[in-house]
Amino acid sequence: AQSVTQPDIHITVSEGASLELRCNYSYGATPYLFWYVQSPGQGLQLLLKYFSGDTLVQGIKGFEAEFKRSQSSFNLRKPSVHWSDAAEYFCAVGATGGGADGLTFGKGTHLIIQP
């Protein structure tokens, strides 16, 4: 069975600073990897995904993530955060077809933006 670990429960970053959110996964085969963002009281919005190919993937809102098989990681980055980026971020892994049999989520990282 697959699993996802997001080591940081909370992260505080100053507005304009760079951001990196960590994600480690456990899965025996090539995983399908996702980052979702959840604003308070809202559903989950897909930021980006990795299925295959280029290990650096670009997403919406200026986010990117890099798949590193040797480290079983899929860290999310943004060069300069905005106050509107404050939210809960979830990393997820799917076993087949883009998650067609369901996604396994990490516990999430709560991002706080300092003015």
Add this chain to the structure above:
Amino acid sequence: DAGVIQSPRHEVTEMGQEVTLRCKPISGHNSLFWYRQTMMRGLELLIYFNNNVPIDDSGMPEDRFSAKMPNASFSTLKIQPSEPRDSAVYFCASMLAGAADTQYFGPGTRLTVL
């Protein structure tokens, strides 16, 4: 596209009552998922359907939970009887399986069982 629609958005009920959560997936999607989000356990997959057929319900916590998908545009998740520990946010998601697609989530139903 209206996205995934869930109703109600908020539900407050008393222990022992029956609760029914509803979901309308995105038109054309052939897979539907029910997830539950709690502080303790995070986001968990409860059950998913493919072409209206339940494929894996191993995440359903116990027999008090049941889910149906009578047609491609509607699904329900029922809890009978409800208990305080069922309090959570329940999300529905849909996708077009087999098309390198991703799951699209609804806004969720926040359930409080008193």
